Amino acid sequence: MSRNGTRGSNRRLDVRKTYKMLIGGAFVRSESGRALDVEAPGGQLLGHVCRASRKDFRNAVVAARKAASGWAGATAYLKGQILYRAAEMLEGRASGFQEVLQSIGLTPAAAKAEVSQAIDLLVYYAGWSDKYLQVFGAVNPVATPHFNFSVTEPMGVVAYVAGEKRPLLDLVSGIAPIVVGGNVVITLSTSRASVAAMELGEVLETSDFPPGVINLLCGLREELLGQMASHMDVNALVLQGGDAKEQTACREACALNLKRFFPKEVNEKENEDPYRILDTVEIKTTWHPVGG
Numbered sequence: 001m002s003r004n005g006t007r008g009s010n011r012r013l014d015v016r017k018t019y020k021m022l023i024g025g026a027f028v029r030s031e032s033g034r035a036l037d038v039e040a041p042g043g044q045l046l047g048h049v050c051r052a053s054r055k056d057f058r059n060a061v062v063a064a065r066k067a068a069s070g071w072a073g074a075t076a077y078l079k080g081q082i083l084y085r086a087a088e089m090l091e092g093r094a095s096g097f098q099e100v101l102q103s104i105g106l107t108p109a110a111a112k113a114e115v116s117q118a119i120d121l122l123v124y125y126a127g128w129s130d131k132y133l134q135v136f137g138a139v140n141p142v143a144t145p146h147f148n149f150s151v152t153e154p155m156g157v158v159a160y161v162a163g164e165k166r167p168l169l170d171l172v173s174g175i176a177p178i179v180v181g182g183n184v185v186i187t188l189s190t191s192r193a194s195v196a197a198m199e200l201g202e203v204l205e206t207s208d209f210p211p212g213v214i215n216l217l218c219g220l221r222e223e224l225l226g227q228m229a230s231h232m233d234v235n236a237l238v239l240q241g242g243d244a245k246e247q248t249a250c251r252e253a254c255a256l257n258l259k260r261f262f263p264k265e266v267n268e269k270e271n272e273d274p275y276r277i278l279d280t281v282e283i284k285t286t287w288h289p290v291g292g
Contacts, residue, residue, distance in 0.1 A: 017047040019198035024063030025211025052219035060215040064184040067212030072182040080129030086207035087122035104192040118172040125176040145290040152281040154182030156235035159228040163240040167193035177276035194218035229253035236260035
């Protein structure tokens with residue numbers, strides 16, 4: 001007897017994937033129990049993703065804060081090695097990611113190009129991990145008998161709202177410069193892009209990132225954006241896309257705890273840009289007397 005009740009038939013029900021969120025190094029369902037159906041452009045059901053709640057976001061902030069000091073203190077060499085490992089893992093699953101991107105509407109050529117660019121971008125920022133300090137830091141001439149050094153420091157916990165136009169590349173181009181600068185990140189993906197995000201979570205979880213460094217949520221932008229902007233233990237918000245009204249509301253909410261706010265538009269020419277690392281680091285200047 002087959003599953004649909006007809007004797008002798010080879011037909012079977014497809015097993016649709018239910019994508020969980022990545023919080024604190026574990027794949028979890030939403031505490032609310034809610035989920036969203038994700039459909040292909042033609043209306044075919046692709047699977048289900050969790051619909052993150054504000055409590056899910058708060059849980060992610062706790063996990064990220066717990067991981068922040070350890071990741072900030074990790075060596076530049078280690079950060080670069082882990083990002084490179086993520087590129088290796090993504091390379092090994094390139095064909096699978098191309099299929100995922102095609103299922104959510106990309107052409108075969110566009111899907112292949114996006115996966116390749118995402119891999120290259122991880123390698124690019126891995127290479128910058130031990131070099132950006134020399135570019136953005138300085139030994140400053142001063143008029144007194146002191147050594148004066150300017151060095152970068154991570155801001156801490158960064159929330160990142162990814163766009164939907166380039167489902168995989170928008171995610172990688174936001175996460176990589178944030179974490180290579182020593183920050184931890186909580187990313188929100190929406191609509192069909194969340195399928196690519198949760199697939200990427202499976203790659204990142206096997207790439208040696210410590211638990212809590214990268215947290216991936218999926219849900220509705222309008223439900224979570226206000227919480228992300230106003231949460232008092234988030235140090236910066238990077239927002240991709242959105243209209244002027246949404247950006248103004250986020251800017252006002254971020255001002256409550258002097259949170260840095262960075263609105264971003266999709267710009268393919270800015271993918272490989274070390275100055276994106278500078279967005280979420282601060283410059284600390286240290287004075288030290290000369291002589292003994």
